[in-house]
Amino acid sequence: MRRALRQIFQITLVNLWTIPQRKGSSLVIVVGIAGVVGVLVSVLAMGHGFQHTLASTGRTSRVIMLRGGSDAEMSSDITREQAVILGAMPQIARDAHGVPLASPEIVLMVDLPRKGQTDPNNVPLRGVSPAAAAIRSELEIVEGRPFEPGRREVIVGRKAAGEFEGLVVGRQIRLRDSDWTVTGVFRTGGDVHETEIWTDADTAMSAFRRPSFQSLTALLAEDDAATFSSLQQTIASDPRYSINVLREPQYYAKQSQMLATLINVLGYLVASFMAVGATFGALNCMYSAVASRQVEIATLRAIGFGAAPVVVSVMIEALALSLAGGAIGASAAWLYCNGASISTLNFNTFSQVAFDFRVSFGLVLEGMAWAVAIGLVGGLFPAIRAARVPVVQALRTS
């Protein structure tokens, strides 16, 4: 056993040592696999970024209420009377003064061009109630100041400020048929709200002539299943209205299904095909590497090296090359797109959502796993062939 290990070590050393002499064919494996891993990692990074943005939206301690039958805020409608009744439920938390921590909200679309473009994009404008900041503890103003209720002032999400034209503190922007002043930029922990523009609900309702709200977000008195289900029962048993209650994470996960599926399917489909192509390339390269060293291998066998060390050493070479390719591909993807921001239309809500490409460590590992798999398949068959050629016959070929 020890002898076999030593033999493997020696042959492998010679093989790896001679790679620079076989630059062309070795480069094929490296480049091919770098291409596969690079594309795979960057497309999946987009999917992961999108899912991360939606997964970090919402807390289990909060509920969102919509009109019965509605799955999205845009098609929902909650009257002022309903908002008062719903906010006062015993399962909803209250602040030190006994005011319910509930924020009835109005959502409407405003058209804003992307930076440097003129085409309009649907950006959500959310009118929030005074309790909103206490309910959403993750909200922080990173620049400027909050809006003042009663004045036409807005604060803009960090991602919206990055993607769309004119969202600068102190600047006036035209939203529909009125002018508003941007007073601040906010962040909410990288969730979907950072693609939104916020203002005071009552101010927005009078400016845009809207009689009712779209949704109501509230903090549960206790973050447990019992409180949530009793709230559900209380609301379901009231004949005055039909209202849907959802925990926030549940609601936001539903909002992303279509887009997330599309991105992931596309990513894996393309990567699978590319991987098949790269495997052919790797096989090709290792076969010619083995063929060009037939005499050397036969010589080693003639002076007493075993078949197994030869097989293992060829496999190790293929793996080393594919790992190099994988590392190059993953780093290229990381350098090129990690943190790059992209904004697209969410098909479930018909509004813009911005998110970042996220190249996580797990994603890099996944890319490397693909590289190893390609290397193993690409090295195995040539390695077996190298070991099975009869020594005498191999020595005769020139």
Place this chain on the structure above:
Amino acid sequence: MKYLPLLWAALWRRKTRTILTLSSVIVAFLLFGLLQAVQLAFDAGVSTADAHRLLTMARFSFIEPLPQSYRSRIAQLPGVTQIVGCDWFGGKYQNQSNAFPVIAADLAGYLAMYPEFSVPPEQQQAAAETRTGALAGERLVERFGWKIGQKLPISSEIYPKNDGSMNWEFDLVGTIDADDPAVRGNTDMVLINSAYFDEARTTGKGTSGWYILRVDGAADPHAVALQIDRMFANSPHETRTQPEKEFAVGFAKQIGDIGAMVSRILAAVFFTILILTGNTMAQSLRERIPELAVLKTLGYSDARITALVLAEAVLLILGGCVIGMTGAVALMPALNSSTGGRFPPLFVAGQTWILAITIGIAVALAIGLPPALRARRLKIVDALAGR
């Protein structure tokens, strides 16, 4: 043609290598065919738009309704030949939001607006006579296994019926289909009678979500659009009127640059393939230098040798291109059934074939030229000596 056996022999000199190279080229073009089909599906809204159809919707948001009185006012404008009002029903089928659009419209008027849709005449008749009648796209009917004459239970996210419930029921009286595969994706919807819908709903009576209108060939669509928007300027319901194509382009732009992403992926794929195949071609040529020298000795001219080497590359790449694209065509039905009609129909268009062949030839030249020129410059004596 008479050189074909010689090319063939050269290609199959190392069977494994040629098969592997051919396979990676096949995979590249298979991927090309698939990604182009995806891109065409994304652009279908733009490519199937009719230059003489205009859409009029609320100025600030297409979900806000417009008064029904606008219909006759727009119809009176010179150049407007047809107009139909539509409503977004916000349909939910089997608890799935937006699984397909449900649109309320005057069915006869809607079908007249879209001559590219085909509905059998007796079914059009039934749609006109059945108040609760509905027409559904052929692909939806297949996806859900519906039968003509059955009841369609669809609930609305937006409109309660006059009995207070959100659950509506329609009678499926016909199917909508289209001959052009790009248009077929536009039929993935259910159309219901606006007369029945407007009477039975409790909110939004007397409004329409948007208007589709047709201008005659002589009129300038943009001038008509401007006229409509001027007519309603400074009213409580201002409008924005655009040609269908511009609306589709705007929508595609909102989705962002899927096209750019797909092209980048393809560039990466082809670059990889180029390196792989180029290297293999160069290698096989190096091995054959003595053979080429023999050909030269037999009196083959430099140009002919160059052509032979180039032809080998072209044969390999174009072979892979045709097989790969054929594979993509063969995969389409399976892909379309696996998306379950949730995605517009995918198909390989003629333009994709032309593009593939062009790229194939370009790649073949890029790969074949360096070794071909090297073969041309061979000195017989050196080559025979294997130097």
